[in-house]
Amino acid sequence: MQNIVEIRDLKKSYKGGFEALKGVDLDIREGEILALLGPNGAGKTTLISTICGITTSTSGSVTVGGHDIVNDYRAARSMIGLVPQEINLEPFERVINTVRFSRGLFGKRGDDAAIEKVLKQLSLWDKKDSQIRELSGGMKRRVLIAKALSHDPRVLFLDEPTAGVDVELRKDMWDVVAGLKADGVTIILTTHYIEEAEAIADRVGVIAKGELMLVEEKNTLMARMGQKELEVQLTEPISEVPMLLQSDALRLSDDGSALIYTYDTRAERTGITKLLSDVAKEGLVLRDVVTRQSSLEEIFVNLVNNGDNAEDAA
Amino acid sequence: MNWTAIRSIFVFEMFRFFRTIAQSFLAPVISTSLYFVVFGAAIGSRIEEVEGVSYGAFIVPGLIMLTVITQSISNASFGIYFPKFIGTFFELLAAPISFLEIVIGYVGAAATKALIIGIIILITAFFFVDFTIAHPLAMVAFLILTAISFALFGFILGIWAGNFEQLQIVPLLIVTPLVFLGGSFYSISMLPPIWQTISMFNPVVYLISGFRWAFFDTADVPILTSLLAIGLFTGICLAVIWWIFRTGWRIRE
Structure with missing residues (x-):
């Protein structure tokens, strides 16, 4: 499978010296769903923001579809759709106008059929003339996705798409993501819900303290999860x-x-x-019998904590 | 150039203008009509002609300028600050557009709105006072140049502002006094010599003087000086915007 996004030694430091990204290398394959897992403040959003052009990197490079995000930003950004974590929408705007605006910003001519397709895909068609402030939280999130999809991106970034969303809506969102994957869109989502990564991702990356600790096929991780240990303690x-x-x-x-x-x-x-x-x-003679299972959560917690310990030691 | 994107920003901003039509449109018209009633009719009838023009007519260019300047600044500063405030600014940063295109879209829309209001006030003025325009083309050119240059200034203000208070404070504390003391309601030649000299440091004096020349063919300062002043102001704003563009100041961390 071809790589659609290639990240090389990406670093980002803020004024005051805080290192949000400490040299991230990552290849994202075309058509896959990659889940980036990590606790709050791990650098997930910084990574996405840098790829999408919202923040600038300190060093390193990123290409999207072979286009450098700095030197060839028009070509690179044209391929990207971004759904931010916060629900940032103009409250008094109508759904269809804000989606049209997004499409126009990406230099695509107005196309009612394309807008209709996106709104229907996200079950927003009957709300198209509603003002955004009239919509529920879940619907607003759908509007954000519709805006991100309005220009037919090849790569979609979803920053915590299900944070603060109820269980039913979360399942709903997963269906939307599965549908997009079927259309050939590459999807990168960040989450701190492990079950979310398990449910929809093809590969899982774990980020902690600005470093990518691991990227692995979800099935490999799951296989590791299926392993159990039986400890037979002897007198x-x-x-x-x-x-x-x-x-x-x-x-x-x-x-x-x-x-x-x-x-x-x-x-x-x-x-x-x-x-x-x-x-x-x-x-x-047996004293006790104990069984242990290493879950994805455990792997995740271990990775994150090892990072902590290394830092404490330093 | 991504003209589709520029047009999208422009149309989106103009929609906001028409959606809030009462606030963005009626308010300046009503307040200017009040100026005409109070200064033009009530007080103006007791004032002698100024530079051969009736006082009611004399204040027309100044009032239009006053409105166009304040509207250009507030439209442009609000237009770019609002997306920052509600968080939709990310969309502009993530789009395949350059900062220049963002500026053209927002400044273009803000200047257009200010021009529309300026023209409506001009039409309103015809209902209250009799006057003719000596140099109509120069009048329109002055109006457009002023709208664009102050919309550029407003854009800088909107990028700089970190909250609504900062957004208001520059127009309130700096722009409004400069405009009122810029000869909207009087001729600089009516002031004592020392204040005449001080007034020469007020850039708005040159604008209003030039604009008034386009109406009545009389001016406080030579028309070329007026053009030079507004050209200089536009140049400074463009330089600041270019610097913001280069450094990403208050835009990209």
């Missing part, structure tokens, strides 16, 4: 794994007081029954 420490129990999935804890068995919860046979009967055959 008497042992020095090596008994013959009968030896397998790739089993290892001895460092102090020899526990056997740690890794298994796949989605497999037909987990091997737990055999393991426990073998433990009994070897005459080992």
Whole structure:
């Protein structure tokens, strides 16, 4: 798959020295949905704002569809649609006029059919003549998306599209995103809801403290999530794994007081029954049995906290 | 040049103008009519002719100038400040347009609105006083130049302003006094010599004098000096805007 956005060593420092981005490298593939996960203040919005031209970078480069966002900003920005985090809309404007305005800003001639298509796609057609202040919060967010889509962008950035949105509307928004992906739009969304990334993303990136900690296929991450560990704690420490129990999935804890068995919860046979009967055959006495699962949330929290610890140590 | 974008900004701004028609349109017309009634008819009838022109007619150019200047500034400053205030400014930054195109769109719309109001006041004036326009083309040219240059100034103000108070304070504390002391209601030659000299530092004097020359063929300062003054003011505004454009001051962090 071709890259549509290429980010190289992107840095952004604010006056006063705060480093919002500390050298981000990221390739975004054409047609994918990439979820950028991270806590508040991690640099997600700064990253998006820089790509879209709202803030300038300190160093590094970004290309969109091969066009540099600084030297060739017209071509680059023409391909981008941006849905900001805050609901920023002119309250007294009519829905259809504000969408027309956005299309015009991107240099596209007025096209009633195109505007109608976008408004219908977002179930806004019957609200087209309403003033924005008359709309509900969810509808306003749809207007923001309609504005961002008004010029047929190839890449759509959604900054926290479901922050503060109720469950039903969130599902609704996911359907909209899935529909856009089907139309071939590349979508980058930021979120701090892990289940959102799980539900709709193809790949997941984790940002913390201005650094991209990880970018991985969601399925790879999910597979890692499916792994579970069974810890069999023994009353008497042992020095090596008994013959009968030896397998790739089993290892001895460092102090020899526990056997740690890794298994796949989605497999037909987990091997737990055999393991426990073998433990009994070897005459080992159990003190306790503990199971652990590393969730995406856990991976995420670990990554973020490791960042914290590294900083504390420094 | 992204003319479609410029037109979009222009049309969007003009829509706002017509949506708030009572406020943006009737208010200046009514207040100017009041000036005509009070200064032109009530007090004016007791004042002698000024430079061979009846007082009621004499104040017409000054009043039009007063309105065009204040309207250009407030339209342009509000037009660009409002998107900053409600947060829709990001859309301008993320669009494939240059800062020059943003300026042309907003300043063009603000100047157009001010011109429309100026022309309406001119028409209103015909209902209250008798006068003829000596140099109609020069009058229109002066009006357009003034509207554009003060809309540029308003644009700078709107970019600079961090809140509504700052948006109001410059017009209130600087522009309004300069315009009132710029000879809207009197001829500079009527002042004591020392105040005549001080008045020469007020740029609005040159504008009103030039504009009045277009009406009555008499002026406080030579017409070329007036043109030079407004040209200089426009040049300074353009230079500041160019600098804002270069540095992204108060626009892009």
